[in-house]
Amino acid sequence: MTSASDRMFAAVLTLALSTWFRRVLFAMLAIIPLQAAAAVGAVAEVVHTVYRADQPFQEFLPLWHEGFEETGADGKTVVRAKREVPLGGYIHVYVKNAGDQPLVVKDVQLEGISLAEAVRLSEDLRAGVHPASVRIAKIPKAKIERLLQLGEPVWWKADPDQVPSGGFADVTIRFRRDPLVEVVNLAVVCDKVTLPARVEVGKSQPYLAGVSFSPDFSDVVTYVRVPGGKGLAPTSLMLDGQDVTGQSTILSDSTLDMTVIATKLAKPVERGSYHCFQAGFSDGSRAVAGLRATADEFRYGMWGYINKGDTPRERADYFLKDMQAHNINLLMQSISKDVVDFMLSEEGSAYSRRTGIRMMANWAGNARKPVYF
Structure with a gap:
């Protein structure tokens, strides 16, 4: 049997130990989020975010008002481009x-x-491809409506989608229309961490209008x-x-x-x-862009074609030789069927590799390795 004083001493000791244990436990729990945050910071970080709105280029509107355009049910010419047509843009998140x-x-x-769910390829097959749209996504209607308010994302990609240690990536989202919000909150989901990001839609920021590498990739102009x-x-200029x-x-x-920046690479x-290029300004703002190194020739294209020859091959040969003579290295989608059929053939593919003349595409499957879509 224990005395009352012994029992009281044991109770006080138990209380003291339990209080000490709780304090230690709370301290440990408080440290864990800090350690987790430090671990997240050590894994990846968002370097920069920007919304790039489409530019209207209204001076080119007359190009889409030619006399041979199709007419509507009322017999009037269908107007395909108007000054008031709303445009879209891109969100770039650099990681x-x-x-x-x-x-x-x-x-x-x-x-x-999730855009992986909302912009998933559908089961339908059209022109040999499976279309994708948030409007037909198998997600709750409320989420579809919210995505439409956010500008209707059309597609997204990460380049590269596997980022090496110390490397960078550009996570891009294409919007059909400008988002109807001032700020877009998003998260880049990776295998090891989820990175929150905040994008100000109307914020004007400097940007990289172009990057050109020399043919031997030893120089670059930004x-x-x-x-x-x-x-x-x-x-300043940072590269990778x-x-x-x-x-x-x-x-x-x-x-x-x-501003033009000419850089001699080590x-x-x-x-x-x-x-990844980062041009820094004295006020702390930055112009950031990520891209693949290429050194292709400038592309020249033209509308229209000449049909001269008795056979499809003769007509294709005449047209392509004429393009070469005038340094035209891009075939627009206004060329004849004879030329298209030849360029889609194995012989045409070899011709394209030999001469550097390539095509643009306006539909799936009507050009091999097109330069533009």
Whole structure:
């Protein structure tokens, strides 16, 4: 039998130990989220976000008002382009893999809605391909309506979708229309971490208007544009996270909103390799772009064709020789069926590789390795 004092001592000791244990437990639980956050930060990070709205180029509207356009039920010419037609745009989320293992991008969520589910290929087959649209997605109607308010995402991709350690990726979402919100909240879902991102739709930001590599990939020229900011030039350039400002010449003009940066690379990059460019400004803003290294010739194309010859092959040969003579290396979709049939053949494919003349496509399957769609 224990005395009352012994029982009281045991109770006090138990209370003290349990209080100490709870404090230690709470401290451990408080540390775990911090460690998890640190681990997330060590795995990957969002480098930059931007919404790039389509540019209207209204000066080209007359191109779509030609006299031979089809007519509607009322007998009047169908107008396919109007100044008031709403446009869309792109969201770009630039991600860096800060971990020591490859990172795989699996999905993008718009306000919690999975685009891997919403823009999934349908079971229907049209022109040899399976169409995809949020309008026919097998998700709740409320989610479809919300995606339409967010601009109706048409497609999304990650390039590359497997990000090497220390590498970058561009997660792109194409919208049919400008989002009807000021801010789009999304998350990039990877195999090891989910990265939240916030995109301001109406925010004006500098951007990379173009990047050109030399034929041997040892030099690169970057074109940086600041909307409405004539004479504003970046002060630094990062390539794949490395500062290459010292290897660059930055040229700007007070009358232009464009800056040209010529960079001599420490060593040539490989054709088709992915790279992330970041041009930094003194106010902390950045122009960011990710792209594959290419050094193709500038593309020249023209509308219309000449049919000369007695056979389909003669007509195709005459047309293509005429294009070569005038340095036309892009075949638009206004060419004759004789030329299209030849270019789709094995012989035409070999001709394309030999001469560099390639086609653009306006429908699935009507061009081999098209330059443009």
